[in-house]
Amino acid sequence: MPTRITLADVHALATEAHAGQFDKIGAPYIRHVEAVAAGLAPFGVGMQMAGLLHDTLEDTDLTAEQLLAAGVPGTVVDLVQRVTNNPDVTYQAKIEAIVTNYGATLIKIADNAHNSHPDRTAQLPAEKRERLARKYADARSVLWAAVPVEDVKAIVSIVNPALLGELGAQLWR
Numbered sequence: 001m002p003t004r005i006t007l008a009d010v011h012a013l014a015t016e017a018h019a020g021q022f023d024k025i026g027a028p029y030i031r032h033v034e035a036v037a038a039g040l041a042p043f044g045v046g047m048q049m050a051g052l053l054h055d056t057l058e059d060t061d062l063t064a065e066q067l068l069a070a071g072v073p074g075t076v077v078d079l080v081q082r083v084t085n086n087p088d089v090t091y092q093a094k095i096e097a098i099v100t101n102y103g104a105t106l107i108k109i110a111d112n113a114h115n116s117h118p119d120r121t122a123q124l125p126a127e128k129r130e131r132l133a134r135k136y137a138d139a140r141s142v143l144w145a146a147v148p149v150e151d152v153k154a155i156v157s158i159v160n161p162a163l164l165g166e167l168g169a170q171l172w173r
Helices: 007-017 029-039 045-053 064-069 074-083 091-098 102-115 126-146 149-159 161-171
Strands: none
Touching (some): 007 029, 007 045, 029 045, 029 149, 045 074, 045 102, 064 074, 074 091, 074 102, 091 102, 091 126, 102 149, 126 149, 126 161, 149 161
């Protein structure tokens, strides 16, 4: 049985897994998963672990079995699997499946918030920026409705405070 893994261990695992990877704007990929994990801090260490690992199964060679063998708790691996893209599932269907699980929903809210951050989106070509803005806004309408507004606010205020106005507008609809 593996020893108990710490948040620092998971950070090192994610750093190694994403080494040499860059996101859509050319930033080291680890910065994205760190931002997602930071947004999940109010929800505990397990959620931060899931945030750090949320893209490992789809963007690295790591498998769920390897995460478990490294000592990552099964509950964390389950959340990572729930938010992992499947090429046979549309994005809308993925979002609809994610909102059936509270923890997965929080991870996806943090992921969406970071992907929607104005400092990041401003660096994308206009066409891509507009397409992703629509995609992420549509997802937010489903994600945000699935958990208490206080939880959305806790994440968004850390990851992307620019979305707080949108959250307020959604509350008044």
